[in-house]
Amino acid sequence: xxxxxxxxxxxxxxxxxxxxxxxxxxxxxxxxxxxxxxxxxxxxxxxxxxxxxxxxxxxxxxxxxxxxxxxxxxxxxxxxxxxxxxxxxxxxxxxxxxxxxxxxxxxxxxxxxxxxxxxxxxxxxxxxxxxxxxxxxxxxxxxxxxxxxxxxxxxxxxxxxxxxxxxxxxxxxxxxxxxxxxxxxxxxxxxxxxxxxxxxxxxxxxxxxxxxxxxxxxxxxxxxxxxxxxxxxxxxxxxxxxxxxxxxxxxxxxxxxxxxxxxxxxxxxxxxxxxxxxxxxxxxxxxxxxxxxxxxxxxxxxxxxxxxxxxxxxxxxxxxxxxxxxxxxxxxxxxxxxxxxxxxxxxxxxxxxxxxxxxxxxxxxxxxxxxxxxxxxxxxxxxxxxxxxxxxxxxxxxxxxxxxxxxxxxxxxxxxxxxxxxxxxxxxxxxxxxxxxxxxxxxxxxxxxxxxxxxxxxxxxxxxxxxxxxxxxxxxxxxxxxxxxxxxxxxxxxxxxxxxxxxxxxxxxxxxxxxxxxxxxxxxxxxxxxxx
Numbered sequence: 001x002x003x004x005x006x007x008x009x010x011x012x013x014x015x016x017x018x019x020x021x022x023x024x025x026x027x028x029x030x031x032x033x034x035x036x037x038x039x040x041x042x043x044x045x046x047x048x049x050x051x052x053x054x055x056x057x058x059x060x061x062x063x064x065x066x067x068x069x070x071x072x073x074x075x076x077x078x079x080x081x082x083x084x085x086x087x088x089x090x091x092x093x094x095x096x097x098x099x100x101x102x103x104x105x106x107x108x109x110x111x112x113x114x115x116x117x118x119x120x121x122x123x124x125x126x127x128x129x130x131x132x133x134x135x136x137x138x139x140x141x142x143x144x145x146x147x148x149x150x151x152x153x154x155x156x157x158x159x160x161x162x163x164x165x166x167x168x169x170x171x172x173x174x175x176x177x178x179x180x181x182x183x184x185x186x187x188x189x190x191x192x193x194x195x196x197x198x199x200x201x202x203x204x205x206x207x208x209x210x211x212x213x214x215x216x217x218x219x220x221x222x223x224x225x226x227x228x229x230x231x232x233x234x235x236x237x238x239x240x241x242x243x244x245x246x247x248x249x250x251x252x253x254x255x256x257x258x259x260x261x262x263x264x265x266x267x268x269x270x271x272x273x274x275x276x277x278x279x280x281x282x283x284x285x286x287x288x289x290x291x292x293x294x295x296x297x298x299x300x301x302x303x304x305x306x307x308x309x310x311x312x313x314x315x316x317x318x319x320x321x322x323x324x325x326x327x328x329x330x331x332x333x334x335x336x337x338x339x340x341x342x343x344x345x346x347x348x349x350x351x352x353x354x355x356x357x358x359x360x361x362x363x364x365x366x367x368x369x370x371x372x373x374x375x376x377x378x379x380x381x382x383x384x385x386x387x388x389x390x391x392x393x394x395x396x397x398x399x400x401x402x403x404x405x406x407x408x409x410x411x412x413x414x415x416x417x418x419x420x421x422x423x424x425x426x427x428x429x430x431x432x433x434x435x436x437x438x439x440x441x442x443x444x445x446x447x448x449x450x451x452x453x454x455x456x457x458x459x460x461x462x463x464x465x466x467x468x469x470x471x472x473x474x475x476x477x478x479x480x481x482x483x484x485x486x487x488x489x490x491x492x493x494x495x496x497x498x499x500x501x502x503x504x505x506x507x508x509x510x511x512x513x514x515x516x517x518x519x520x521x522x523x524x525x526x527x528x529x530x531x532x
Contacts, residue, residue: 025050033060043068051104053077061088066096072104075132075169079105082114087140093120093160105132110172112139117146117170122158132169138177138203146170146182146199149189156188156212166195174203178228185209185216196220205231206249209239216242223249230276232268235261241491251276251297257308260286260492270297275324275355278303285309286494288486290316290509294323299357301347302328305370309335312484314492314513315342323350325357326365327386332372339482341513341521342378352387364388366411374399374423375519382407383415390435393418398425398441400519402450410434416441446520448478453514453522461530463505470497471512471524478516486511488528502530 023046028039031054039049045067053073058080064070070091072078082090090106093099101118108114117133120126128147136144147168151159165183174180180203183194190213199206199221206223208231209216216239223232232249235242236256244253244263250270255261261284268279279294283306294301301320304310310332320327327347330337352364364387369376373395383390383406390411398421405428408415414437424446432438451473458468471483485493487500488508502508511525 023047027052031056033058033062036062040064040068040070045098051078051080056080057083058090059083059085061090061092063092063094064096064099064101067098069100069102071100071102074103075105075130078103079107081107082109082111084111084113087113087115089116089119090114091118093118093123093126095122097124099123099125100127100129101131102127102129103131105134107134108136108144110135110137112137114144115139115141116144116148117173119145119148119150120160120163121150123149123160124162126160126163128163128165128168130167132171133173134171136173136180138174138180143179143181143184144174144177145180145184146173148184148186149192150184150186151188153187153211159188159190159213160185161189161191163192164195165193165197168197170197170199172201173199175201175227177203179204180227181205181208182223183207185213187211188213190214190216193217193219194221197222199223201225202227204228205234205252207233209235209242210237212238214238214240214242218242218247219245221247221249223247226251226276230274232276243491250274252278252281254278254281255287256281256283257306258284260494262288262486262491263292264288264488265291267293267295268298269293269295272297275299279320279323280318282313283308283310285311285313286484286492287313288484288492289313289318290486290488292318294318294320296322298323299325299355300329301326301350304337305329305331305333307334310337311339312482312515313340314484314486314511315340315345316486316511317344319346319348321346321348324355325359325363326350326368326392327383328366329368329370330373330376331370337373339375339515339519339521340377341523342381343523344380345378346382346384348382348384348386350386350388364413365392366390368392369395371395375515375521376401377404377521378402378406379404379523380406382409383411384409386411386413388413389417390414391416391418393441397422400424400446402426402428403430404428406430408432408435412436415439448516448518448520450520451478451514451516451522453512453524455510455512455524455526457510457526457528461502461528463502463530463532466499466501467528468497468499469510469512471514473514473516473522478518478520480514481517481519482515484513505530505532
């Protein structure tokens with residue numbers, strides 16, 4: 001039988017349901033927790049509990065129940081202030097579904113007993129819209145967090161799923177705490193969206209996700225004043241299939257041990273003199289990063305450094321500018337870095353003598369490779385205007401690297417510092433000029449020619465209709481080993497033939513990166529215009 005969430009109830013059932021359930025608005029009568037609790041107790045599924053314009057004193061947590069809406073008169077009109085005498089969450093959601101909280105403010109009043117703004121556990125379909133949460137300070141509980149959705153540690157069961165946090169504002173959240181954050185999605189809290197929120201002033205970062213909270217969408221948010229670790233956005237520990245797009249953050253967008261994620265059109269920048277450790281961190285496999293800008297305020301622009309495998313990444317049209325240590329560092333550890341394709345990425349104007357750097361005297365390089373990095377392709381990339389080297393290679397052997405039509409220009413140090421090539425290294429139509437020295441490491445041929453890639457599209461590009469994409473390879477002596485797809489939206493796909501359904505009309509860039517059995521790679525791309 002169809003559910004109410006399916007939007008497809010049979011006509012007879014709809015008539016019976018609508019006749020049986022009448023939605024009411026219950027107005028809170030009073031300015032304290034007891035009055036709010038009484039209105040919630042009176043409500044039934046479908047009802048709205050309305051908090052008129054006023055300032056309310058919370059001495060006990062607000063406990064919404066399934067199927068109701070708790071709505072204020074507006075974020076500046078309805079203000080709930082913490083006034084408890086013991087540790088508590090201001091709004092607690094436990095084991096409920098289909099709950100909306102909207103149009104109000106939660107003010108922790110800088111009281112350490114106000115542990116969280118909104119906390120949810122074992123819930124589904126929670127909607128939090130146009131809520132301001134402010135003035136939470138360090139207490140005895142983890143955090144504090146403006147909004148914390150969590151399941152069980154360590155099983156990841158009973159997480160909060162299928163929920164939305166949108167158009168919310170979080171200010172001064174745990175600035176004095178190493179764990180203070182605007183939003184945290186943890187322990188199996190999957191299939192959630194965080195959209196168009198503004199977060200200002202935190203102890204650790206803006207939007208954090210961890211421990212198997214998969215299939216998240218984090219888009220259009222603005223994060224500033226990130227403290228402590230300065231993590232603007234972090235998805236960590238198996239948060240696979242996340243989409244992070246169109247955010248503006250001050251520091252550190254981190255993909256930490258997650259697979260099949262997409263990071264598009266984000267800006268990571270701080271011009272207030274603060275520095276975060278990393279602009280974009282990429283730990284995991286089958287990752288896509290396109291159209292991102294890292295512009296000032298970061299020690300390292302792009303960082304791949306961890307014991308996890310970091311395999312099969314595509315980077316397209318990203319800029320890394322004015323970093324204080326390196327524009328990028330690739331440091332493959334136990335799992336190694338392999339099968340990366342960078343297209344039209346820029347590593348420019350890395351500086352010397354700004355801020356505190358972890359490795360003084362070794363800063364100012366555009367692009368640094370520091371071990372266990374193989375099968376790397378850089379096509380039409382730029383390494384320019386850096387205070388020291390354009391390319392710094394400390395690994396003993398360049399392992400199967402291709403530089404195709406790249407520009408290494410105007411660096412105050414040499415174009416490249418590296419040991420002699422011992423595996424395979426090629427330079428194809430690269431421009432090298434205006435550096436302190438323009439010599440490059442001598443090339444060494446690959447055993448097989450570079451493949452040639454193409455892609456086919458089957459179907460009519462209409463919103464809501466599946467399209468089939470097929471990758472093809474020519475020019476090489478090996479069959480296709482792996483294909484990574486970027487559709488310009490949604491999560492990446494893997495496979496020679498894949499399907500993707502666009503839900504919105506528009507023009508999208510589709511890119512396929514193909515690897516052959518020898519590890520050589522090629523790129524194919526085309527524009528797809530999707531009609532309504």
